[in-house]
Amino acid sequence: MTPEQKKLEKVRVAKFIAKQKLCGYGDPSTDDEEKFGQQPAVKTDKTQQSEKQPKKRLNKEEKASRRKKKRDKRDAAVDESETKQ
Structure with missing residues (x-):
């Protein structure tokens, strides 16, 4: 290996050791194997994931109004x- x-x-x-200490697992090189071997599973809240609404498709009028707003803002x-120049 080069320097x-x-x-x-x-x-x-x-960085790995700092991340482990931050997560509360300590330094794996000094900890016992029993302490460090099993890491607690991260639980996710499945109710939040399932409640995501699908994106609503815009009709022609809504698309046109959004384009107009963007055009007006750009203009x-x-x-x-x-005027500044």
């Missing part, structure tokens, strides 16, 4: 930049 690779490896290991920005 750069060794340095990068040390940084990678240090206002262009007019403002022209």
Whole structure:
């Protein structure tokens, strides 16, 4: 390994150890195998995931109104930049 690779490896290991300590698992090189072997499972809230609403499809009028709003906003920005110059 080159000196750069060794340095990068040390940084990678240090980040890993810091992350483990932050999560409450400690340093795996010094902890007992029994303490560090099993990590608690992360529970997800499935009710929030299932309640996501599908995106509503816009009809022609809604699409046209959104395009008009964007166009008006863009034109206002262009007019403002022209007045500054």
